[in-house]
Amino acid sequence: MAAQIKTTDTQTTTIALRRPGQDSTRNAIILGIGLLIALAAPYVLYPVFVMKVLCFALFACAFNLLIGFAGLLSFGHAAFFGGAAYITAHSAKVWGLGPEVSILLGMGFSALLGLAFGALAIRRQGIYFAMITLALSQMVFFMALQLKFTGGEDGIQAVPRGHLFGVIDLNNSLSMYYFVLAVFLVGFAVVWRAVHSPFGQVLKAIRENEPRAVSLGYRTERYKLLAFVLSASLAGLAGGTKALVFQLASLTDVTWQMSGEVVLMTLLGGMGTLLGPVVGAAIVVTLESYLAATSMPVPVVIGAIFVVCVLVFRRGIVGELQARFGRR
């Protein structure tokens, strides 16, 4: 026993937890730089490309909320992402609703879907949870394939971007860009806040020791379900936005490969880190568009990155950097 306490160590409770001042300045600097880059990006890079990165980054953040902070690996997140894309596209194209309403509808759909999935899947943990979400999302895939309104393998094409609040023309790619950036920032802020909220604390506790959390009076299933619904809604937000960016909703976004891709992004960037998914998404999207022009077989490269990440690089890029530079 005595062997464990280093008596020289003069730890006191006041320095026990995080040091809010220092931490938040550092966060503020990183976020500030990130924001500057994001604001300038469309003048340097191809705007649609950056928008795609943002959509996937938001998707990955949503996914990360679940795996990184609630310890639940969903292998069916494509259902929310792609499902919302269809709803948004349909609302905008067929019902002629405005972009903001369409996206909200898509998001609402994902939230409901998340509630349904969650109610079924939350009862199991770990691999079981992953398998169940995967199977459920396959169901959504087949429905998307067979239902009339989704347009089968053609998807919903030529979705109008419309006018934001009826005023701002989103066909202008810069307005569209800043709209997407705003959506992303809102989503990101929600994730950030949720993680560092009273709710986030309980979620962590549940991940660590569920029976104990129950014995303290937490109805853990409800917390997990809320986390799931939150994550699904944000994934839907990302999917709906993407549908407007590309003006199309297609089957690609509901396949299980898409669910795998978001796992890869999060893993590569760093699970359970806030910026990790953003970095991961940027890398994967860049890589995919780069590989498209080479003769390298894309799945092999993506698969290899997966394997390398799992074997030697589990903390992901951001996780690795944080470990190196001593941040918790």
Place this chain on the structure above:
Amino acid sequence: MPDGATVKTAMLEIRDLQAFYGESHVLHGVNIDVRQGEVVTLLGRNGAGKTTTMRSIMGIVGKRNGSIRFQGKELIGMAQHKIPRLGIGYVPEERGIFSSLSVDENLMLPPVVKSGGMTVPQIYELFPNLQGRGTTQGTRLSGGEQQMLAIARILRTGADLILLDEPTEGLAPVIIEQIGVAVRKLKQRGFTIVLVEQNFRFAATIADRHYVMEEGHVVDMIPNDQLAQNMDKLHTYLGV
């Protein structure tokens, strides 16, 4: 040390044992001798390194140096799964009952390594609680029953050196007495037993000698018959 290790054959000789968990150096040169047919206890506070000593013998700590000889064979460097086959049985502190196995399967799991182990009826006689529970899932047994099962399954294997890590933890006094009886019986049958105990009153009723450990060292060895004289010393060691 005031023992005549040469009088009887030394069954287990530990010399200058160092053990590590990753970076942390836990054992700093442990020396222990156990002779054939003896019951030896390791006493010491939480974290003194008792469990680690046992795990070192079984080859399941991260890294170990020094020498551990069992019946003349060096265990350090030997493949892990060969060590028990030499006739060493281990009952871990956390009991290690398998939840995916029934009580019967748990009992029958460790392979018999030597003849002369106890039979199942003999085991039931020793631990009546286990009788009739064969199909229950292992970890559904109560804490104490699990402890009994953990000991019982090693007795079946015929191992002649048995390492018991805190066999009385969480047991009712009456069961502790039973286990004491069992250990004495095993001793009579010629088993050699190394026992980790916090409960030295219990240890005193069954052991021949006591090693006292502190922060990864053996700091003392007290033969059981000199226990009375050394009571004060022991109290300071153990902080009773």
Place this chain on the structure above:
Amino acid sequence: MFDLLGVPPQVLFGQLLLGLINGSFYALLSLGLAVIFGMLNVINFAHGALYMIGAFVAWLLLTKLGLGYWWALGLSPLIVGLLGVVLEKTMLSRLYKLDHLYGLLLTFGLALIMEGAFRHFYGVSGQPYPIPDALKGGQNLGFMFLPNYRGWVVVASLIVCFGTWFAIERTRLGAYLRAATENPVLVQAFGINVPVMITATYGFGVALAGLAGVLAAPIYQVSPLMGTNLIIVVFAVVVIGGMGSILGAIVTGLGLGLLEGLTKVFYPEASNIVVFVVMAIVLLIKPAGLFGRER
């Protein structure tokens, strides 16, 4: 003659028989998954890819070495099994101490690599593989024409399934395996060579996939994508049966084959979803699956 919901009984018998045949495929594949999951706690996402490789090995043996079906039936599972052993030794074995999800992610990556590589080298339209001469032709059962080869597939997979079930559930081996999943260190401390046992298990589970691949080769196109679609359904089968339950995998595999067969007659639009619907219902009632243990 009476009709059942407009379907003549002959057709119904035929469909049931076909369901059984398909079911035996599911059973064989989910058995391999269940063995691996039960013992290693790894969801082997690469199972479909290895099934595909099993079929491809058979095809390569035929076209490159001129070795026919019966050779392939022995060699192909062996080769796939060896591949499994290599994967386990070099990669999977490093992950056991971590969250089991990493096993899933690793095998997911491996599946992408394997499928991608075969796609790259052999294209996607697939390769033809003939039915062995001894099993050509078929039997007219009155209510349907049953190709001999299909009959053989059912028999072969049922034998393998129940053989495996027996070996694992009714012998000491199974107890070792289950115990090793839970606490490998302790089982090792009982004198059992756990790493070798785990490697062998993975090799065996994967070899089952390879075997299924060979059995499938003469029926389906030997194509790099053949495993992709199947595997998700097989996952669902395993979830319904109760993950890690050998018997569950077999029984559910057969049962769902039958159910799917019936759906194809009465409501074909739903034949792919039916498995998932059943899964949802089962999970509502029995979260651990039909034969699963709550852990």
Place this chain on the structure above:
Amino acid sequence: MADDIILEARGLSKEFKGFIAVKEVNLQVRRGTIHALIGPNGAGKSTVFNLLTKFLTPTRGQILYKGRDITAMKPADVALLGMVRSFQISAVFPHLSVLENVRVALQRPRGTSFHFWKPEASLYDLHARAEELIEAVNLTPWAGHTAAELPYGRKRALEIATTLALDPEVMLLDEPLAGMGHEDIEGTAALIKRVSADRTILMVEHNLSVVAHLSDTITVLRRGEILAEGAYDVVSRNPQVMEAYMGTGEVGHA
């Protein structure tokens, strides 16, 4: 008198696939006392605990808490009513710091636990209370460490602090001293005594000297049934109890 009974079990039974673990147990715990549940291993003590806190559903029988029937409640709801348990095997949140461990319990009564839009800083005002509790179990030097780093005995102490944070009316402690070194036992026993001042404690413990020292009432279980009940002196002289549980007393806990 009846008002004095805070927790009561009537005809409580639990069967596991034909095996009767708990049989017709009638238990009355009086408000403000320390009530010990002892008995040989496998007597059903933990099972009774699990039944009372609803981690298991009784096969038969009724559970009354403050006169209210809670037989059909969920475990989390029981905790909300003020009856909180500890576990036989230590239960902490390993990767949270000691302070956060306690804070998680403290934040629960606030009703903001679903508030994912509030900052963590909204919880900082709980730190003072958390530090008090940590102080009470002598964990102050460890407050900033993650729970996983604590030695076993300290984890048990942390668990007690976390339980206390809910300020429960009834605390159920399952073998709170198991696995503790001698140096910790006394302190923890004293702690239990101290916190019992304004609450009721039901505990399972094998360490008889502690049981003797602490408890007002002792219930002895054997094979799922109540064998004896009363004060320590009475119970310990009961020959049946001696036979079933205490033995000759010479190897008892130090």
Place this chain on the structure above:
Amino acid sequence: QVSNNVIKIGVMNDRSGIYADLAGEGSAIAARLAAEEFGGKIAGAPIEIVVADHQNKADIAANTAREWIDAGNVDVIADVPNSAAALAVQGITKDKKRIFLMSGPGSTDLSGKSCSPYGFQWTYDNYAMAAGTARALVEQGKKNWFFITADYAFGHSLEDETTKMVKQLDGKVAGNVRHPLGTADFSSYLLQAQASKADVIGLANAGGDATNAVKQASEFGITQSGQSLAGLLLFISDVNALGLQAAQGLLLTTGFYWDTDDQTREWTKKFEAKAGRKPTMVQAGVYSAVRHYLKAVEAVGSDDPDKVAAKMRETTVEDMFTKNGKIAANGRMFHDMYLAQVKTPAESKGPWDYYKIVKTIPAEQAFLDPAKSGCSLVK
């Protein structure tokens, strides 16, 4: 005047997925063969060919197309199998006024309600494939049909087109069954088809679904028992994959067959030297379309999309792919199609000797009347 002083052709298709065999690198080779005929240069501007893998994802296709046009100076995009991807690219090329030469995609929408003044659908479309086969079979007296249909929009439309044609010619449909995409086992559906006693079993599906269905049909002895099997969208690469043993007797429609005449054989030799296999109709179509485009550029002396598109429409297509091909207002290139029957192993003289051309389907019969296509460009 050539923009940026280079004529840049972007060949976009699936290079590793399900369309990689029928398009893939082969389409790029075909485009290069076309460029070579112009000496790699027109009006002093070099012809450059870039490729991209759209991975069958419409968003990647859209993204690549946008980037090619905005940042990569690509003048013309070719191929793009996978209708979803092609529709996405069509939208972009229409907006940005770039010529789009579709060889791979089959959706009739591309020259129908989603047509574009810059989009040309070259090789085939689902209507031509389905209607061609249906007409030929019904005219042979096989009037009673049963469909095994992939249960999504593509399969439905293939089935609809065929049904219309069958009914129009006084045939009838005995029944149909719908299977999900990616079905491995067709035995159950085949059994139903067999029980229907129809003359023809029409396979309204594609790729792996179609090949598995054909293979299992032969296992269950469908063709031996007198029913005909019609693949409504099958390519020579599928037949090659199936092997003649399983595919023999199958009827299908194709826009090109390498062994038609000396010209096709000669071109095939050049293609095979680079690709290592015979061309599919999609690959041959890429060649023809790119060649026609380049000819128009040469003629106008500029790569201005409006002028080039107009020129392309004016001139007839004359090459080894087709004689007297005409481009209609909706962008549909009208050329003769062929009804082919797969040879038996005995009839075949070697690898890729797969088809007997049973009949030439004149262009007007093969393709949908532009007036009925729903394309707004048709007055």
